[in-house]
Amino acid sequence: MVEMGKEFAYFWLSPLAFNCPLPLHLRMDQQQQQQPSLLLDIIPIRTPVRHNDIDGFFFHSGHGGPMTFNATKMWGSSHILPRIEDSGRWENLPVCNIKRQQHLSQLEEEEGKSGAVVDNKVVVQTTVDTAKTVNEKKKPHRLVACTWTSAIHQRRGNERRISDGKARLREWIAFNLAVGFDHIYIFDNTGANATIFRLKGEVDPDFGTDKENNDSNKINDDLSSVTDLFPSSKVTRIDWPATICNNNRPAHNDPGERSSQYAAEAACRARYGPSTDWMASMDPDEYFVPMGEYTNWKQILDKVDREEGRSVLKFRSTRARPLLHTLVPTYDEGAKECTHEMAKKGNNQCLTKNESLTYLETYNCEYIKSPKPDRFARAMKQIYRPDFVLSHFVHYSTVTVDMAREKQYTKGRFIKDRTTNIEVERFVDELNEGVLIHAKTTVPAETFDRYKMCKLNGPSNCLVGIPCPDDVPFVDALHTKNVFKDENGKFCNCWMNRKVENYWLPKLKDALSNIEEG
Helix, strand or coil, X not given: CECCECCCCCCCCCCCCCCCCCCHHHHHHCCCCCCCCEEEEECCCCCCCCCCCCCCECCCXXXXXXXXXXXXXXXXXXXXXXXXXXXXXXXXXXXXXXXXHHHHHXXXXXXXXXXXXXXXXXXXCCHHHHHHHHCCCCCCEEEEEEEEECCCXXXXXXXXXXXXXXXXXXXXHHHHHHCCCCEEEEEECCHHHHXXXXXXXXXXXXXXEECCCCEEEEECCCCHHHHCCCCCCCEEEEECCCCCCECCCCCCCCCCECHHHHHHHHHHHHHHHHHEEEEEECXXXXXXXXXXXXXXXXHHHHHHXXXXXXXXXXXXXXXXXXXXXXXXXXXXXXXXXXXXXXHHCCCCCCEEECCCCCHHHHCCCECCXXXXXHHHHCCCEEEECCCCEEXXXXXXXXXECCCCCCCHHHCCCCCCCHHHCCCCEEECCXXXXXXXXXXXXXXXXXXXXXXXXXXXXXXXXXXXXXXXCCCCCCCHHXXXXXXXXXXXXXXXXXXXXXXXXXXXXXXXXXXXXXXXXX
C-alpha cells in the first residue's frame, strides 16, 4: 500500500531456481563452511506482462490469450529500466547452499539412484534419503504452527467485518498446544486496518491510534493481550501490519490477493523452519484433530518418520456447520435480515454463537462425512518438513528439494506432478490418524432462512448443523439435495466428530480453564 493506492494490482509468489555458477569441485572444497558460497541480489523489473484476459498480455493460449504483448508498443523504443533505488531489491539471497548441494552430489553418485534416468524416466527416491539428511541434527522443536490473523478482519468481498479474532485465537492456541505443537508463531495483522485508515486520513473506529502520546503509528489494540496469556517459550507474536493487495472474492474479476498473508507464511518458514522438524501454516478457525488411538501429533509424525520417511501430510478441507442447538438469537443492525425491524415483522430472528461455548464445540458437525472425497483436496492444508519444502503457498508445497535441482541433473526432464509424488507426501487417514475441522464463521444473516432451507428436499444448502446419527450413510452425490434423515424421518445434514465430543472438548475446556486461573 502506498499513498496513492495499491502498488501492485496483482501478487504472485514466483519461485526462482538458479543453476549454481560455482564449479562442483569448488563447492566440494567448501563443504565445511557455515555460510553459502554465493549471495545474490535481485532487482525486480515491474512490468504488466501477466495482466488479465481483457488486455491479452499472455504468452500462450493456456493463459487466456495469444502472444499479443508488444514491448515497443507498450513502452516505446526509448524505454529503460528504472533506477536501482527506485526499483526495490532483495539483497543477499543465498545461492549454492552447501548442505543442499552436498546432498544433491551424493544423490548423483550412482546411476539408477534418486534423479537418475532409467528407461527414459526420471526416478525420484528422496523419501528415506531426505529423512536421513534432515534428521542428522536434533532441532529445538518437533512441530510448530504459523498463522496470519487479526483482532478484526473482513470476509472475502468485504461483505462483513468479523470481530472475534481474539476469542478465536485464544482457543486455537490452547488447542494446538494440547495436541502436540511445541511452538506457535502469530503474525499479527491487526495494524493493517489502522494503516489503511491512516493513508486515508481517517481513524479506525474499532482500534484507532495512540493520540495521547502523539504517536500515529502505535495501534491501541492488537493480539498481544491474547499471546501474553501463554509463555513466551510456547507462543511468539510478530507485529505484521502489512496490508493486502485486495480482498475480492475468488473466481471473480480481479480475485483476492492476500499478499500480506502469503509473505507472512513465507517469512515464517524462512525464519523458523530451520529450528523445527515439521511445521504447518493454518488459520485460527482450522483445527488439526488427532483421531483414532492418537492423542498427539508427534505420535503420528514419529510413525511417519520411522515407517515411511514422507515429508508432507495433507488434509482435505470442508466447511463445518454450527450446531443449531448451540446457537442463540441475536440482532445485527449491519445485516438487513437481522435488524430489530425485521424481527418486529414476524421474521425469524438470526442466530449466533453462544459465547459460553467453544468454537470447536459449536462447529463440530461436518456436512461432508469423513473420509472426505478427493475433490476437497483443492483447499487442503499441510503439515510439512520445512527443509524438504523450500516454498509453501497456503494450500500447496510449491517447491520441494526433489524439484530444486540443477538443470543437468534432471537430464532436461522436469516432472509436472512432482509436488504430488506419493513417495514423499500423502493424505492423512481421517478416521484413524487425524482430520481438519474448518470452523469458519457462519454469520447471523446466513441463519435467517433456516426454516426454509433446513428441511427435507429444501431448495438450497442449510448452513446450520442438524446432526445425523452416526450410522446414516453419506452419499456425496446427494449432499446438496437435503435428503438425509434420521431413524424418525427427520431432516439432518451433518455428522458430529465423536472423538472431539468425548475426548478433545474436555481437554480443551481444561486448557482454557488453566489459562483463566493462570
